[in-house]
Amino acid sequence: MAPRGEFELIADLLRPLATDPAARALTDDGAVLTAGADDLVLVKDAVVAGVHFLATDPPGTIAQKALRVNLSDLAAMGATPTHYLLALIRPRSADDAYLEALVAGLVQDQEAFGVSLLGGDTVATPGPLVLSITALGRVPAGTALTRSGARPGEDVWVSGTLGDAALGLQVLRGAWQPSEDAAAALVRRYRVPEPRLALGSALRGIATACQDVSDGLVQDLGHIAQQSGVSVTLEAAALPLSGAAVDAPGALEAALTGGDDYELVFTAPKDARGRVEEVARRTAVPVVQIGATSLGTGVAVLDDAGEPLALAGAGWTHCWN
Amino acid sequence: MAPRGEFELIADLLRPLATDPAARALTDDGAVLTAGADDLVLVKDAVVAGVHFLATDPPGTIAQKALRVNLSDLAAMGATPTHYLLALIRPRSADDAYLEALVAGLVQDQEAFGVSLLGGDTVATPGPLVLSITALGRVPAGTALTRSGARPGEDVWVSGTLGDAALGLQVLRGAWQPSEDAAAALVRRYRVPEPRLALGSALRGIATACQDVSDGLVQDLGHIAQQSGVSVTLEAAALPLSGAAVDAPGALEAALTGGDDYELVFTAPKDARGRVEEVARRTAVPVVQIGATSLGTGVAVLDDAGEPLALAGAGWTHCWN
Numbered sequence: 174m175a176p177r178g179e180f181e182l183i184a185d186l187l188r189p190l191a192t193d194p195a196a197r198a199l200t201d202d203g204a205v206l207t208a209g210a211d212d213l214v215l216v217k218d219a220v221v222a223g224v225h226f227l228a229t230d231p232p233g234t235i236a237q238k239a240l241r242v243n244l245s246d247l248a249a250m251g252a253t254p255t256h257y258l259l260a261l262i263r264p265r266s267a268d269d270a271y272l273e274a275l276v277a278g279l280v281q282d283q284e285a286f287g288v289s290l291l292g293g294d295t296v297a298t299p300g301p302l303v304l305s306i307t308a309l310g311r312v313p314a315g316t317a318l319t320r321s322g323a324r325p326g327e328d329v330w331v332s333g334t335l336g337d338a339a340l341g342l343q344v345l346r347g348a349w350q351p352s353e354d355a356a357a358a359l360v361r362r363y364r365v366p367e368p369r370l371a372l373g374s375a376l377r378g379i380a381t382a383c384q385d386v387s388d389g390l391v392q393d394l395g396h397i398a399q400q401s402g403v404s405v406t407l408e409a410a411a412l413p414l415s416g417a418a419v420d421a422p423g424a425l426e427a428a429l430t431g432g433d434d435y436e437l438v439f440t441a442p443k444d445a446r447g448r449v450e451e452v453a454r455r456t457a458v459p460v461v462q463i464g465a466t467s468l469g470t471g472v473a474v475l476d477d478a479g480e481p482l483a484l485a486g487a488g489w490t491h492c493w494n
Numbered sequence: 495m496a497p498r499g500e501f502e503l504i505a506d507l508l509r510p511l512a513t514d515p516a517a518r519a520l521t522d523d524g525a526v527l528t529a530g531a532d533d534l535v536l537v538k539d540a541v542v543a544g545v546h547f548l549a550t551d552p553p554g555t556i557a558q559k560a561l562r563v564n565l566s567d568l569a570a571m572g573a574t575p576t577h578y579l580l581a582l583i584r585p586r587s588a589d590d591a592y593l594e595a596l597v598a599g600l601v602q603d604q605e606a607f608g609v610s611l612l613g614g615d616t617v618a619t620p621g622p623l624v625l626s627i628t629a630l631g632r633v634p635a636g637t638a639l640t641r642s643g644a645r646p647g648e649d650v651w652v653s654g655t656l657g658d659a660a661l662g663l664q665v666l667r668g669a670w671q672p673s674e675d676a677a678a679a680l681v682r683r684y685r686v687p688e689p690r691l692a693l694g695s696a697l698r699g700i701a702t703a704c705q706d707v708s709d710g711l712v713q714d715l716g717h718i719a720q721q722s723g724v725s726v727t728l729e730a731a732a733l734p735l736s737g738a739a740v741d742a743p744g745a746l747e748a749a750l751t752g753g754d755d756y757e758l759v760f761t762a763p764k765d766a767r768g769r770v771e772e773v774a775r776r777t778a779v780p781v782v783q784i785g786a787t788s789l790g791t792g793v794a795v796l797d798d799a800g801e802p803l804a805l806a807g808a809g810w811t812h813c814w815n
Contacts, residue, residue: 197640200721202567202705203537203631205638208529216524217613219581219626224617246523260540260626262583292538292628296545301619305540305581305626310524317526319518384523400521 339431404469660752
């Protein structure tokens with residue numbers, strides 16, 4: 174069978190994803206959303222083979238990662254996702270089975286996250302595979318979380334565990350070989366991040382600044398420090414490491430500078446500790462306090478003795494590798 | 495100077511484009527739009543080097559084409575554009591001067607069309623250059639134009655002239671060499687389409703179906719025929735050709751099947767002729783009646799003698815060339 178053309182691809186593969194009438198079954202030039210009282214939150218992140226995922230990753234998880242990194246941005250704003258638009262820039266080498274597996278990943282995640290496709294576009298090229306997604310979410314008017322509300326003297330919290338995704342990439346590259354179970358867990362973190370949507374929306378009105386950890390904790394906290402006009406001090410010993418990561422070579426560096434964890438890092442006043450812990454229990458997402466804000470600028474990491482830790486690199490750069 | 499990293503690129507080049515406070519100067523994970531009474535229209539079209547433009551086209555016009563094909567989709571829905579989000583997938587070979595020229599094209603068009611950047615993302619890859627845009631517009635609630643409202647017995651209209659862009663591409667490829675003035679006019683049509691925004695919004699409440707001509711008149715009218723459940727008959731002699739195109743070899747085929755014209759093709763009841771002509775005068779966009787709808791399916795083209803015209807190809811496929 175000849176590979177599908179753009180119209181067949183949209184009709185056969187993408188249209189079934191467009192379950193909301195607002196998408197008009199992808200038969201018009203665009204989608205029409207009726208506005209409500211909520212604020213609309215829009216995020217846009219593209220993922221590219223060899224940069225954000227490995228070309229050898231399973232196509233279903235590639236599509237899920239593309240969607241989930243966008244949902245993670247919505248989580249960081251405290252928004253509830255509703256829709257997404259997808260430009261699928263596919264290499265000609267991607268055959269029908271490959272594209273169907275991509276779409277199967279999206280079908281699964283649409284179900285898991287309650288979102289649907291609002292619009293889409295496909296182009297065949299010599300490569301690499303690019304999935305460019307714009308995701309939409311909603312928050313009650315005026316309640317979106319930002320990076321700019323932290324004040325000196327607040328706690329810094331992070332969800333889940335850090336460094337797993339970076340270690341998973343090392344496993345995939347053959348740089349390190351842990352136990353089979355640990356390898357599977359770490360690779361899963363790299364390939365299929367878990368957007369912290371329930372936590373993000375529960376933190377509205379509690380967190381003073383929030384963002385997701387996509388480029389490495391230190392680098393991402395640097396944005397909060399800069400936008401809020403505060404200094405952040407982290408305690409290395411407080412960083413949450415998973416059972417699979419704790420014995421890994423370079424686990425601390427991965428936790429501080431590895432990308433792709435997609436946990437939420439946020440600030441909250443000291444008197445909100447009880448509320449933060451209650452939210453963590455209610456959403457079943459572990460959170461730990463890893464540092465504090467103060468007057469000043471930048472991000473410092475202290476070792477067990479309270480001395481500044483020297484870092485090899487400030488952050489993670491997603492670049493062709 | 496080393497090429498800019500993603501953060502520098504966003505800060506230096508993209509942030510000045512984000513003039514609406516809703517974009518939060520691109521410093522948060524996403525943008526926050528306050529909803530209004532209008533419906534929100536969202537469109538998504540990606541353009542890729544070698545598919546939708548030539549890699550040798552000037553970077554400023556590449557960026558303008560990327561934006562304008564999306565604005566054209568909004569025009570086809572009768573929407574007034576407000577914002578756009580951009581994923582800039584740039585080849586590593588694109589240096590700072592190249593990227594600055596891309597952005598200069600966007601600055602010019604933001605001014606021309608009253609839109610601003612709401613969010614963005616950049617990734618460096620081995621190529622090709624991809625600009626993936628999601629554009630937003632507004633229409634009064636319930637008034638968006640669609641492809642599905644045509645009824646049998648209506649007029650079919652088209653704006654401007656047809657076939658110029660396809661002929662312009664032939665000129666760029668050296669397949670044909672017209673006069674210098676004609677060449678410049680045709681190439682301009684290919685590189686920098688004119689989204690018919692004023693016409694589109696003025697047609698709300700008049701046109702029964704509308705879409706833009708991006709993949710060739712016959713193919714695009716096929717969507718209206720299919721979505722509306724009507725047949726469309728075109729008169730070849732009625733197709734509007736520009737002075738630059740009229741003597742070109744293959745002008746009629748270019749007008750029927752050439753892509754990239756980004757004119758609006760629409761249907762309207764016969765008793766709306768006066769209103770259509772008044773709208774054309776008011777918006778200073780020429781429109782001509784090129785056919786009619788009837789019971790049935792599909793699109794037929796009749797020659798001067800009223801006989802069905804045999805077409806070499808039904809439409810234009812944007813594919814790697």
